[in-house]
Amino acid sequence: MKFGTKAIHAGVHPDPATGAIMTPIYQTSTYVQTSPGQNQGYEYSRTHNPTRSQLQDAVAALEGGKHGLAFASGMAVVDCIIKLLQPGDEVISTNDLYGGSYRIFTKVFAPLGIKFHFVPMHDMTAVREKVTDKTKLIWVETPTNPLLNIIDIEAAAEVAREAGALLVVDNTFSTPYLQTPLALGADIVMHSLTKYMGGHSDVVMGALVVNDDALLQRLAFLQNSCGGTPGPQDCFLVLRGLKTLHLRMQRHCENGRAVAEYLQAHPKVEKVFWPGFPEHPNHAVAAKQMRDFGGMISFVLKGDKQEDAIAVLEKLKLFTLAESLGGVESLSGHPATMTHASIPAEERRKAGLSDSLIRLSVGVEDIEDLLEDLGQAIG
Ligand SMILES: *Cc1c(COP(=O)(O)O)cnc(C)c1O
Numbered sequence: 001m002k003f004g005t006k007a008i009h010a011g012v013h014p015d016p017a018t019g020a021i022m023t024p025i026y027q028t029s030t031y032v033q034t035s036p037g038q039n040q041g042y043e044y045s046r047t048h049n050p051t052r053s054q055l056q057d058a059v060a061a062l063e064g065g066k067h068g069l070a071f072a073s074g075m076a077v078v079d080c081i082i083k084l085l086q087p088g089d090e091v092i093s094t095n096d097l098y099g100g101s102y103r104i105f106t107k108v109f110a111p112l113g114i115k116f117h118f119v120p121m122h123d124m125t126a127v128r129e130k131v132t133d134k135t136k137l138i139w140v141e142t143p144t145n146p147l148l149n150i151i152d153i154e155a156a157a158e159v160a161r162e163a164g165a166l167l168v169v170d171n172t173f174s175t176p177y178l179q180t181p182l183a184l185g186a187d188i189v190m191h192s193l194t195k196y197m198g199g200h201s202d203v204v205m206g207a208l209v210v211n212d213d214a215l216l217q218r219l220a221f222l223q224n225s226c227g228g229t230p231g232p233q234d235c236f237l238v239l240r241g242l243k244t245l246h247l248r249m250q251r252h253c254e255n256g257r258a259v260a261e262y263l264q265a266h267p268k269v270e271k272v273f274w275p276g277f278p279e280h281p282n283h284a285v286a287a288k289q290m291r292d293f294g295g296m297i298s299f300v301l302k303g304d305k306q307e308d309a310i311a312v313l314e315k316l317k318l319f320t321l322a323e324s325l326g327g328v329e330s331l332s333g334h335p336a337t338m339t340h341a342s343i344p345a346e347e348r349r350k351a352g353l354s355d356s357l358i359r360l361s362v363g364v365e366d367i368e369d370l371l372e373d374l375g376q377a378i379g
Pocket of ligand 1: 098141206
């Protein structure tokens, strides 16, 4: 089955009780037992819920994996995955990382005795240098946020295999429409479903997909023990969003390309970060592992002044200034003061994240209107 067909049909089936074609919202916490322990596969909704099960199956199918688990947020997924580890274990992560992941690593799990190394992963030698016999996880996000660096997933999988570590890929920015990390050797692929997968900025949720049965069991045990599960209404909304994932992504990519080319040619723009440019340092890897280049773009203005960037952000009308990304509407953001404010200024600069950097999540509006908005804001 091709991707678009899967987006609409995979994992879901008509309701056996009524024939309802769309997955019902099973708004229930518990399930009747005919005799103690005798049930229809559902006991309590922290553990299993039929609306959630269909969403999990749909996400797993799109990622080309065996098992999916849905969570109350993307951060609940990160939390669950790191709980696979023990004090003394080490994680090697990209240094150009989602701010919330950086925060949970350094402020929640580092004090509990897990050690995190942050390295620029577009060069695997930096990763190999940090591998020790305590390395248990390698954490990849690609494209990275907000600098749109590309990490070679197959190369990272090889380093992980040699190290005896699990490879986790946060696939939030790409979605399985653009790349499927499990097929490239990842052990766990995770999502903030809040972004492109849900796609309509109306829900906060997360998910992970694995192939290994024992790994699924451990993660499901941790999830059920810790309780970061989503409600059925949110699962329904993401299921609805997934049905147009391929259509939305296609337009995000088309509009993303047009915006990147427009900004690149603009006399007031110093630099555009977008992996689709042939001169992007990791373009070849992007072209190898991705179907297209996505709708996330960052850029820096000539002069590199924070106040100029803020003036542009205040003038943008269609590119609404807001946290988050991946919705049908275009959004703009200032990573240094918004999404990445929890990363210390020195770390940000080391990662090459300038204080004047503007990040765009290019939506699926008509491109003429988007370019006009950018034109009036940049001047
Ligand atoms: C948003 C995001 C997260 C966290 O997800 P929430 O749903 O906001 O908890 C994790 N990783 C990436 C790349 C994200 O963009």
